[in-house]
Amino acid sequence: MEDTLIREGDNLDITKERRNATFRVKKLAAFIHGGEEIVRRRKEIYDAVEREPRLKNSVPIEFLAREERHEEQARRAVAMTDVATDIIDGSDMFGEGIYYQSLIMGRDLHSLSLHYSMVLPAIQNQADDEQLDEWLGPIISRSLISTYAQTELGHGTNLSKLETTATYDPKTQEFILHSPTITATKWWPGALGKSSNYAIVMAQLYTNGKWHGPHPFFVQLRDAETHMPLKGVTVGDIGPKLGINGSDNGFLRFNNFRIPRKTMFMKNAKVLPDGTYVPPKHAKLGFGAMVFVRSIMIKDQSMQLGSAITIAVRYSAIRRQGEIVPNSGEVQILDYQTQQLRLFPQISRTLAFLFAAYEVKDLYLRVTTQLQEGNTELLPELHGLSSGLKSVVSWETAQGIEQCRLACGGHGYSQASAFPEIYSYAVGGCTYEGENIVMLLQVARQAFLGLVKIVSSIRAGTAKLSLLTSYIAEKQPKTRSKFTCVENVSAEDLIADFEYAAREQIFYAYDLLKKNETLYSTPEEAWNKTGIELCKASRLHVKAFLVRNYFNYVSKCNDSEIRPILDQLGKLYALDGISGGGVWFTRRGYYSDDQMATVRQGIYSLLEKIRPNAVAIVDAFDFSDRELQSVLGRRDGNVYENLLKWAQQNPMNRSEISTAYIKHLKPMMTEGKSKL
Numbered sequence: 001m002e003d004t005l006i007r008e009g010d011n012l013d014i015t016k017e018r019r020n021a022t023f024r025v026k027k028l029a030a031f032i033h034g035g036e037e038i039v040r041r042r043k044e045i046y047d048a049v050e051r052e053p054r055l056k057n058s059v060p061i062e063f064l065a066r067e068e069r070h071e072e073q074a075r076r077a078v079a080m081t082d083v084a085t086d087i088i089d090g091s092d093m094f095g096e097g098i099y100y101q102s103l104i105m106g107r108d109l110h111s112l113s114l115h116y117s118m119v120l121p122a123i124q125n126q127a128d129d130e131q132l133d134e135w136l137g138p139i140i141s142r143s144l145i146s147t148y149a150q151t152e153l154g155h156g157t158n159l160s161k162l163e164t165t166a167t168y169d170p171k172t173q174e175f176i177l178h179s180p181t182i183t184a185t186k187w188w189p190g191a192l193g194k195s196s197n198y199a200i201v202m203a204q205l206y207t208n209g210k211w212h213g214p215h216p217f218f219v220q221l222r223d224a225e226t227h228m229p230l231k232g233v234t235v236g237d238i239g240p241k242l243g244i245n246g247s248d249n250g251f252l253r254f255n256n257f258r259i260p261r262k263t264m265f266m267k268n269a270k271v272l273p274d275g276t277y278v279p280p281k282h283a284k285l286g287f288g289a290m291v292f293v294r295s296i297m298i299k300d301q302s303m304q305l306g307s308a309i310t311i312a313v314r315y316s317a318i319r320r321q322g323e324i325v326p327n328s329g330e331v332q333i334l335d336y337q338t339q340q341l342r343l344f345p346q347i348s349r350t351l352a353f354l355f356a357a358y359e360v361k362d363l364y365l366r367v368t369t370q371l372q373e374g375n376t377e378l379l380p381e382l383h384g385l386s387s388g389l390k391s392v393v394s395w396e397t398a399q400g401i402e403q404c405r406l407a408c409g410g411h412g413y414s415q416a417s418a419f420p421e422i423y424s425y426a427v428g429g430c431t432y433e434g435e436n437i438v439m440l441l442q443v444a445r446q447a448f449l450g451l452v453k454i455v456s457s458i459r460a461g462t463a464k465l466s467l468l469t470s471y472i473a474e475k476q477p478k479t480r481s482k483f484t485c486v487e488n489v490s491a492e493d494l495i496a497d498f499e500y501a502a503r504e505q506i507f508y509a510y511d512l513l514k515k516n517e518t519l520y521s522t523p524e525e526a527w528n529k530t531g532i533e534l535c536k537a538s539r540l541h542v543k544a545f546l547v548r549n550y551f552n553y554v555s556k557c558n559d560s561e562i563r564p565i566l567d568q569l570g571k572l573y574a575l576d577g578i579s580g581g582g583v584w585f586t587r588r589g590y591y592s593d594d595q596m597a598t599v600r601q602g603i604y605s606l607l608e609k610i611r612p613n614a615v616a617i618v619d620a621f622d623f624s625d626r627e628l629q630s631v632l633g634r635r636d637g638n639v640y641e642n643l644l645k646w647a648q649q650n651p652m653n654r655s656e657i658s659t660a661y662i663k664h665l666k667p668m669m670t671e672g673k674s675k676l
């Protein structure tokens, strides 16, 4: 990161904002990203990407039609991976990998997305030694392209009802892959339509007449030379989507397609040559690739919200509209209190999500090490943390991006703002890797909380709780919240408030479930009738985690220049949650009406405090113009002249007269004239 982001020729308003900041951006950037060394590496990676001619992004992606976009993204993906080893440390998918990719690919998926984000980790963690030897080389050398084909037309969430079958034939030592119905067609896998010639296929395993549930297989789909689909395989692209249109998400059908026995991943479950099935140590080890993406996507989502808020804050600093005091000149829209309330909580959220991403990364790495030693103890905790964070973070990220867009008025609606690309990319995260509601129900069902199981054991005094769940066993305070005013409130008090709300809802949902179990004939029906309250419990639990984790992370900062900023943002995050959470905090009079009014006053005072530093804070996220790809969010703040330039490079403006005019409008007008 440069010493200063101020340069000659910059917009005067944005320069003034930077000059008036009370802290050095470099310091905050170092804290946010985990140290000066990481910020220095980011700069090194950025410079290397900028220097590399093959990584030049000359075509503005938003002007391209679908097929052109797919082709351009394939070009970039190949160039990106051609030079990757010279630029990044490939072992760090959570950090350098995400950053490097975002510099080149923007907000899109591409022909190699699934190859790296799901197939590579699945092979590393689920293939036996022999398979690893055979598959890892071609994956890394890119002599094959692969994807992860699990979801079907008829089933995405409910994996136990996938219809694709893999039936073992001991005579030939092969599996027969088959799609027995239309709804068995694989549907959605990224890069399946046209790019991949291999896929991890999830299919129901049958051996010696017995069913063993869904298992992963590594299957060749297309000829290595001609790239034509193999006999028995039907494959294609599913068509344009809300976003990620660089990716050829595809469909796939099998017609009694035979594959060798050793194409089934055999590190965990095994099928022996005679068809004997050897079960895995943990039934869900085969779902590891999903857990990996759920874990890495938290950082990706926080960076999407971070981009959106950087764009919105910078634009709000240069946009002047209306007067606060009559006849004293138009103000920067960032001066409106309402604008600040729309925007500043998104800054806090970005940080809360990013710090949570660091935590889930640590847990993922610990679990991976344990699994290598055959220990599955922490797997449920990781499943719960990654599922819960995935749901809350992707939902609030999507809502936050949309707020940022709306806060930029008309220009926010233009593709020049980048909001449509950011939103349509990020919101996919609410659905892929497990629909959000379903994932919240997983948190409630088992997950790292095992909420429902825990409640009964807590009441029995036998609960074995992890660090993440221990607060649930604490007694609810009889008094009200300790909150008196924003100046005096401590991190511990705010954490206690969120834990109160979560605990209250967890016990409430539990009691309701128990009551429903007496009203309905099966536990499953009772569970369904409690679904809304269970999801609320999971959400509050995750929010309590986010608040606790934010303050824990920030407690490592002793720098008097930036600590006050981090504290203000943390308090804003918590108070905005309390104010918006209303009923969860006022139950049993925990927060009184007066306290709630003081919370709102506290928010207003925080907005005022954050206002002078807002531009510098988003500068500390360290996004380059290359990453933001937004005319509104330019570092230099020179928005208007560049909006005009952007519109002028629009291919529709290449000629003065459009074909639409020639083919349709002109004949209509000519006919109109003849009727006069």
Ligand SMILES: CCCCCCCC/C=C\CCC/C=C/C(=O)SCCNC(=O)CCNC(=O)[C@H](O)C(C)(C)COP(=O)(O)OP(=O)(O)OC[C@H]1O[C@@H](n2cnc3c(N)ncnc32)[C@H](O)[C@@H]1OP(=O)(O)O
Residues within 6 Å of the ligand: 093, 097, 098, 101, 109, 113, 114, 116, 117, 148, 150, 151, 156, 157, 158, 159, 160, 190, 284, 287, 288, 290, 291, 293, 296, 297, 300, 379, 380, 383, 431, 432, 433, 434, 435, 438, 442, 445, 446, 447
């Ligand atoms: C390089 C940088 C890139 C950065 C960008 C990153 C993002 C971009 C990357 C990729 C793009 C996106 C690609 C998208 C891919 C996909 O979407 S792949 C398809 C994903 N599909 C799903 O997620 C399906 C969701 N469904 C499920 O996970 C499961 O079916 C289920 C909902 C969990 C239910 O499963 P099931 O019915 O089998 O299980 P239950 O009976 O409910 O539970 C049984 C017990 O098992 C526990 N469980 C479930 N899952 C797991 C798990 N994964 N790990 C550990 N334990 C698990 C569950 O809690 C139950 O436990 P209990 O019995 O003790 O209660």
Ligand SMILES: Cc1cc2nc3c(=O)[nH]c(=O)nc-3n(C[C@H](O)[C@H](O)[C@H](O)COP(=O)(O)OP(=O)(O)OC[C@H]3O[C@@H](n4cnc5c(N)ncnc54)[C@H](O)[C@@H]3O)c2cc1C
Residues within 6 Å of the ligand: 114, 148, 149, 150, 151, 154, 155, 156, 157, 158, 187, 188, 189, 190, 244, 249, 428, 431, 432, 433, 434, 435, 436, 437, 438, 441
């Ligand atoms: C951008 C994108 C990329 C994708 N990439 C891939 C990929 O690479 N590979 C792949 O295999 N798949 C991929 N998918 C598919 C994705 O994983 C599924 O769409 C997702 O898991 C949701 O499943 P579904 O579509 O069957 O939704 P459904 O399960 O049909 O959900 C529809 C609604 O039903 C509700 N619902 C479903 N079950 C329950 C329940 N038990 N309790 C309460 N409510 C329930 C959901 O909450 C939701 O509101 C991708 C999807 C998208 C959008």
